[in-house]
Amino acid sequence: MIYDAYQNYANLSHSVRVLASSSERILSLWSAMQFASPLRRMAAYYELVALAGFTHTRPDYGIAEIATDSDETVSVKQSEILSTPFCTLLHFAREGGENDPRVLLVAPMSGHFATLLRGTIRSLLRHHQVYVTDWRNTRDVPLSQGSFGFADFIQHLIDFIKAIGPQSHVVAVCQPAVAALSATAILAQDNDPNQPASLTLMAGPIDTRISPTKVNELATSRPLNWFKEKLIGVVPHSLGGAGRHVYPGFLQLAAFMSMNIDRHSKAFVDLFKSRVEGDFEKANQIRTFYEEYFAIMDLDATFFLETVETVFQKHALPEGKLLIQETLVEPRAIKKTFLMTIEGEKDDICSVGQTLAAHDLCTGLRPYMKAHHLQAEVGHYGVFSGRRWDKQIYPILRDHIYSST
Structure with missing residues (x-):
């Protein structure tokens, strides 16, 4: 209704x-x-x-060209690599950057389109090839395509990492940090040759028991049925995803x-x-x-409810109890992927310490393979967009990627 x-x-x-x-x-x-x-x-x-x-249609990325470090303007080519009913893997490459490190930028599936990371992509393109998870608005996905859950998100990342190939670099922004760490762990557990060379987690909820924010407190203050009853709607019959249960x-x-x-x-x-x-x-x-x-997208109800339960209520990953298709996710299995975590001092969505918790889980990594950066004077969005991101955070991320290539 x-x-x-x-x-x-x-x-x-x-x-x-x-x-x-x-x-x-x-x-x-x-x-x-x-x-x-x-x-x-x-x-x-x-x-x-x-x-x-509000609009429910993804805006254009509008990245036809970028300025290099030498202030030279070069063209950018955008292409599709893989496509599923729920996501398209896009590839952005600047002219002359064919041999740059390959970065999978994992966009949040949290109400906004991946175009919210437009500025992040522009910064990365100066020195990298960028692959982006372009999530589709689930209100447009026919019900016949089935539901989309937390495990499906992780499987998408595994498939995308394999498609990009060995020695890739994964950068996860906010909500998908848990999924990105899980995907990397599963690849390590399988001794897969496509394990990423580096993994960067930016302002993500690895362990929300640390300094809980208002978002975390809301997730734990109600039983899961409350979220199902109060926040889940049904896509109207006039839309492509008619009948699908979503978090609007x-x-x-x-x-x-x-x-x-x-x-x-x-x-x-x-x-x-x-x-x-x-x-x-x-x-x-x-x-x-x-x-x-104001360009917004719906989430499949299965994904939303499983995320609330798994990440925010049960804390399954830091508790060592996260099961994906009957496989226990073990971050300690990661031994070849350099890890970096980035947090914002004034982040009121994912507080200081929640992303850093990934270091305690990745016990298989030697100390020199772990790095952390706390950016002063920025909130949640400032971690991946704006002046401080471009001038202070990005250079550190760039050096992390190049040092692990």
Whole structure:
């Protein structure tokens, strides 16, 4: 019922936002004229109305070229390597970078598309070939394709690592850190020749018992049935995934925004003021962020509920009890993959220490094969995007990858 109500509202409000968007463009042109400057306030208002809505379609990556360290602009080629009903493995390669280290960038399946990592990809492309897990919106996946669970996520990573080949490097951002560590462990347990040369876990919930955040506390404050009853919806009949049980993206985004509602409210006020005052660079930065932030995707209910239970309630991996297709996941089996963990000092989603816990699990690695970086003055998103990511974190990650190649 909740999904049907949301979709009906979204369909009705879409025409309003389209009208507001058209009005904003017209008024913006008029406001540029000296005699019509008061219209700038109306244009800014219509911009807010047009922006305040969700889209369920993945935005374009828009990475046709990048600037190298020498400020030379080179083209970037994007291609598909593998495709499943739930994910496409994309390959980004810059001109002249055919021999660069191959990096599998594991994007979160947590309500946003992989395009949220656009800035991460751009940084990595300066010195690496980048493969990205481009997860599909499960509300568009036909029910006939079956469900998608936690084990399926891990199997996807194993298959992708094998497709990329030996001496690859895995970088997992946030939620998939547990899956990436598990996939690497399973490959090690099988003595697979495709074991990655390095594994980097960024702001991921390896052990959420350490300094629990509000997200962690919510996950443990309710029984699993509560999440199933309160947060799971059914995709409406008008969509491609009709009948599929999902954790809707609009509920996920509402939950995240409620944690920092004052910051988001201030951002919209700043967008309005900046547009009216003519600070278009700042206004465009805010608008670009929210255009991406409001592009949302649903999660298969099986994956969501199994993640809540396995990662946040039972702490199966750090407890040594994680079973994937009857195989016990043993991080201590990892002996050939260099490990790096990265955390943000002000992360309120995955607190300091939760990702570092991976070091205690990987007892088979010699000390020189482990590294950790705590970035000062950044929150969750600052670990993988923004100025500090590009100028301070990325160089450390780059050196880690090259030293283990």
